Amino acid sequence: MHDIRAIRETPGAFDAALSRRGLAPVSSEILAIDEARRAKIQAAETAQAEANRAAKEIGAAKARGDDAAFERLRAEVADKKAAIARLNDEAKAEDARLTELLLGLPNLPDDSIPDGDDEDDNVELRRTGSPRNFSFTPKEHYEIPAARGGLDFETAATLSGSRFVVLKGAMARLHRALAQFMLDVHTEEHGLTEMITPVLVREEMMYGTGQLPKFGEDSYQTTNGWWLIPTSEVTLTNVVHGKLLEAEALPIRMASHTQCFRSEAGSAGRDTSGMLRQHQFEKVEMVSITRPEDSAAEHERMTRQAEAILDKLGLPYRTVVLCTGDLGAGMRKTHDIEVWLPGQDRYREISSVSVAGDYQARRMNARYRDEDGKPRFVHTLNGSGLAVGRTLIAVLENGQQDDGSVELPEALYRYLGGRTRVTADGVLA
Known part of the structure; x- marks a missing residue:
């Protein structure tokens, strides 16, 4: 949501910023609706004052x-009340048009x-670590x-159709260990507050973070109106x-491990093999709520x-x-972290860390x-x-051995009962 005062x-500058996203100028349309809305409000206020006088x-x-004056004034009051009701309805209609237009615009x-x-x-900011030199041709995760x-x-x-997976045995245990490891690091070392939240939300919550109205096709809605969260x-x-918070309550830093659900609309034919792009998946999400002057530093921190x-x-x-052409609609700035997948011989996104500024806060009135x-x-x-x-895919592909086994990261040993590898037979050992 955008600040109408800033647009006025x-x-x-507003049009120039949107043009960086490839959008045509829209401020004149916004301001025309805004002017009509304000004119209706002013006219209603004037009519109310005149009605009060009459x-x-x-x-008297x-x-x-003076019966003639009495009847004339009574008719005038009735007319003014009718005009006030009409003007208020027209102002509400203009306000709804303005809100709909502003809600549909990206950050x-x-x-x-x-x-x-x-x-x-x-634009690449940095690379960390060096891809391993394999003595054999590395496989993709589902081939190991x-x-x-x-x-x-x-x-x-x-059970469910394409783009779902059932994890069994060592893979289920390893997946669980990874989630637990992430939560422990974020809560114990990074100071985030762990949260357990619903995966079903009311429609206004989806509006609040910008998934609606434009991107409803990317998510799932139940028959009674709830939405399944695409991310926590x-x-x-x-x-x-x-909410109206006190300054000393900020920053609020949270983490949550949840199921996430995405329809993957528009991604037909992309990453159909394996579990890289699923309709149901799990994520540990980080969210921070800050003062405006602190958000840039918080973005780097996250x-x-x-x-x-x-x-x-x-x-x-x-x-x-x-860049502007790859930036999510609700965000001002995003850092993508891309992990090396030797089976694909390329870096693939594993986290997006973004700052929305006050765009979501205006929608939520926070x-x-x-x-x-x-x-x-x-x-x-927010950020993954x-x-x-x-x-899990990255751990499997980077740790694979020529005998078909997988060597696991030391950081996970204590979450796996001291086990350090998955054998070629799929057993933790």
């Missing part, structure tokens, strides 16, 4: 026995991010003998929905928190800043009192810390 003050004169006319990109058309124009028996796509297809960004961010998981697992990765006691909108940030299934 600098419409050219109402006072009715008593009756007291002096304004941060000045610091690069311009570009797509992911090819993203140690994993094949524990990744059951056929049963999942029978929705629930964690909305814990401040409609990026380092996500990177720390990969550092502890010994997985090579690179960090990029997204504010805090500044040092002067003035209500201001908070800034919201990490996607559990994709981390």
Whole structure:
């Protein structure tokens, strides 16, 4: 959601920022609706004042026995009341038009991010770790003998259709261990508060974080109106929905491990093999709520928190800043962290860490009192810390051995009862 006052003050700057996303100028349409809305409100207020004046004169006319004036004033009051009702309805209609238009517009990109058309124009910030030199041709995760028996796509297809998986045995245990490891690092080392949140939310929560109205096809809705969360960004961010916080309550830093659900609309034919792109998956999400002046530093902090998981697992990765053409609609700036997958011989996204500024806060009406006691909108940030299934893929592909087994990261040993590897037969040992 955008600040209509800022658009009034600098419409050219607003259009210029949207043009970086490839959008046509829209401020003139916004301001025309806004002007019509304000004119209706002003006209209703004027009519109300006139009605109030006439109402006072009715008593005086009756007291002096002026029946003609009495009837004229009574008719005038009735007309003014009808006009006020009509003008208020028209103002509400203009307000609804304005809200619908503003809700459908993406966030304004941060000045610091690069311009570009797509992911090819993203800018690499750093690389960490070196891809391993294999003495054999590395396999993709679903081809590795140690994993094949524990990744059951056929049963999942029978149960639910394509893009689902049943994890069994060592793969289920390893997946669980990864999620537990991530939560422990974020809560014990990074100071995040662990949250357990619903996966079903009301529609206004999806509006609050920007999944609606434009991207409803990317998510699932139940027959009674609930939405399945595409990420716990929705629930964690909305814990401040409609709240007025005290400044000392900020920052709020949270983490949650949840099931996530995405329809993957528009991704037909992409990553159909294996478990890289699923309709149902698990993720450890990080969300921060901050003061506006702290959000840039918090963005860097959260990026380092996500990177720390990969550092502890010994997985090579690179960090990029997204260009305008690849930036999510609700975000001002995003860092993607891409882990090295030797089976694909490329880096693949495993985390996006983003700052939304006050875009989500305006939709949620989430504010805090500044040092002067003035209500201001908070800034919201979110990031994967990490996607559990994709981390499992990375662990399997980077740890695979020529005998079909997988050597596991030392950081996971204590979560696996001291076991250090998955044998070619799919057993933790």
